[in-house]
Amino acid sequence: MLAELLAALGPAGCLTGDRVAEAARSDASRSGQTLPLALLRPSSVAEVSAALEICHRHGQPVVPQGGMTGLAGGANPRSDDVALSLARFAGVEEIDPDAGTMLLRAGTVLERAQEVAAEAGFLLPIDLGARGSCQIGGNIATNAGGLRVIRHGMTRDNLLGIEAVLADGRVVSSLGRMVKNNTGYDLRHLFCGSEGSLGVITRAVIRLRPLPEARQTALCALSSYRAVLTLLDMARKTLTVSAFEAMWQDYFAFNQQIARLSLFANPPPFAVILEAEGAGLEPLLEQAFEAGVIDDALVAQSQTDARRFWEVREGHAMETALPGLINLDISLPVARLDDFAQACRAGLRARFPDAHVSFYGHVGDSNLHVAVALADNAEDGGHEVDRIAYDLVRGFGGSISAEHGIGTLKRDWLGHSRSPVELAVMRQIKAALDPKGILNPGKLLPA
Numbered sequence: 155m156l157a158e159l160l161a162a163l164g165p166a167g168c169l170t171g172d173r174v175a176e177a178a179r180s181d182a183s184r185s186g187q188t189l190p191l192a193l194l195r196p197s198s199v200a201e202v203s204a205a206l207e208i209c210h211r212h213g214q215p216v217v218p219q220g221g222m223t224g225l226a227g228g229a230n231p232r233s234d235d236v237a238l239s240l241a242r243f244a245g246v247e248e249i250d251p252d253a254g255t256m257l258l259r260a261g262t263v264l265e266r267a268q269e270v271a272a273e274a275g276f277l278l279p280i281d282l283g284a285r286g287s288c289q290i291g292g293n294i295a296t297n298a299g300g301l302r303v304i305r306h307g308m309t310r311d312n313l314l315g316i317e318a319v320l321a322d323g324r325v326v327s328s329l330g331r332m333v334k335n336n337t338g339y340d341l342r343h344l345f346c347g348s349e350g351s352l353g354v355i356t357r358a359v360i361r362l363r364p365l366p367e368a369r370q371t372a373l374c375a376l377s378s379y380r381a382v383l384t385l386l387d388m389a390r391k392t393l394t395v396s397a398f399e400a401m402w403q404d405y406f407a408f409n410q411q412i413a414r415l416s417l418f419a420n421p422p423p424f425a426v427i428l429e430a431e432g433a434g435l436e437p438l439l440e441q442a443f444e445a446g447v448i449d450d451a452l453v454a455q456s457q458t459d460a461r462r463f464w465e466v467r468e469g470h471a472m473e474t475a476l477p478g479l480i481n482l483d484i485s486l487p488v489a490r491l492d493d494f495a496q497a498c499r500a501g502l503r504a505r506f507p508d509a510h511v512s513f514y515g516h517v518g519d520s521n522l523h524v525a526v527a528l529a530d531n532a533e534d535g536g537h538e539v540d541r542i543a544y545d546l547v548r549g550f551g552g553s554i555s556a557e558h559g560i561g562t563l564k565r566d567w568l569g570h571s572r573s574p575v576e577l578a579v580m581r582q583i584k585a586a587l588d589p590k591g592i593l594n595p596g597k598l599l600p601a
């Protein structure tokens with residue numbers, strides 16, 4: 155089989171042994187342990203197709219790999235898997251300014267695609283912190299969310315067309331540039347979020363948007379979650395909101411301190427970054443202040459000011475300050491985020507009295523992140539944290555994964571958010587498209 159793959163892809167497209175880079179071992183969750191049997195690096199759709207046809211004939215498991223920035227272990231190989239990287243199949247093939255669309259290859263790094271869109275006078279509306287490494291194919295395979303969901307939706311909402319290679323090597327091409335296309339089952343949405351389990355995405359058509367007007371940013375102090383929801387409602391009615399990020403007091407206080415900033419000397423119960431395109435932010439803040447919705451607000455006067463607000467929100471310094479940090483990504487009906495936070499804090503503290511527990515999230519998208527760091531001596535901590543949090547998520551009718559996907563790390567909890575019938579239908583779809591089960595086995599669907 156390896157000889158066939160080598161003949162089909164050439165020496166640069168089929169690496170084995172020492173030639174397989176360490177980076178093929180694990181995604182950004184750092185949960186991968188093993189190098190794959192081989193790393194395939196096809197440079198065309200025809201080569202992806204040839205590689206999959208060979209693997210399919212031999213019953214060889216294949217793990218698609220993008221930029222390896224995933225946080226769910228979805229791209230991690232086992233020792234007898236073949237990894238298939240799209241890195242050599244990159245680049246923007248076409249921008250259609252009339253349709254406002256971009257046709258690009260799956261291996262294109264997101265940031266590069268954003269730059270090409272901007273050079274043509276457009277905004278590529280998908281954006282996330284991993285933009286410098288993640289690939290558009292990976293973004294589609296995980297239906298990535300990120301920073302602009304409140305304004306432009308998830309990756310799925312910006313996807314107009316897709317091309318994918320099936321497990322047996324057949325190429326399914328649905329590269330439509332039209333917004334309206336009601337011609338039967340929508341295959342784009344089948345592959346979007348499928349985490350490499352239904353096909354290898356090779357190309358896509360993304361909908362572009364006009365470049366945004368200048369953004370204004372404010373950091374608001376609020377005394378209750380009800381006030382947070384009222385501010386969100388007011389902002390949505392009067393502004394073009396491009397971010398609405400809430401930090402619970404525990405998260406804001408911790409991150410403000412480690413960032414050595416003093417934005418609010420007394421950390422409020424809730425701090426919200428409100429960002430809007432165009433005018434109108436300051437009048438809205440005045441109105442909210444007069445109505446008693448916000449207690450205080452700082453309006454960024456410069457990019458540096460805005461970056462300071464975001465520095466606290468992004469909390470990059472937490473990784474160093476809290477080794478072994480666990481970051482849960484869940485979603486719930488927006489009105490219940492604080493009820494969940496209170497219950498989750500109480501549940502975790504009861505089991506791990508010395509743990510760091512804090513909450514923040516893209517509240518406008520009903521997405522909550524839970525940051526947990528256990529004391530060194532906590533045994534089997536990770537699993538217990540998952541159990542406490544995901545049991546509560548189930549009780550609140552939420553989702554155990556808002557945007558990071560399932561991979562291996564959440565696979566065994568999928569039944570907390572999906573019914574037995576939903577899981578059975580997913581398995582039927584998987585069996586129809588990949589009857590030999592060679593695509594990313596062991597990921598997404600519980601055994």
Ligand SMILES: Cc1cc2nc3c(=O)[nH]c(=O)nc-3n(C[C@H](O)[C@H](O)[C@H](O)COP(=O)(O)OP(=O)(O)OC[C@H]3O[C@@H](n4cnc5c(N)ncnc54)[C@H](O)[C@@H]3O)c2cc1C
Pocket residue numbers: 181182217218219220221222223224225227228229240260281282283284287288289290291292293294295296297298299300301349350351353354355356557558561594597
């Ligand atoms: C600093 C940082 C910030 C992040 N912020 C966000 C965020 O705000 N929102 C968010 O949603 N995620 C975020 N992530 C997670 C991650 O960046 C996204 O999940 C991203 O979409 C993964 O893209 P990738 O190319 O790195 O995919 P990989 O990690 O390589 O793969 C992810 C999954 O997609 C599959 N896959 C990859 N390429 C293909 C393909 N061409 N065809 C079929 N399957 C494929 C893999 O098998 C795997 O299951 C962040 C990660 C980091 C490290």
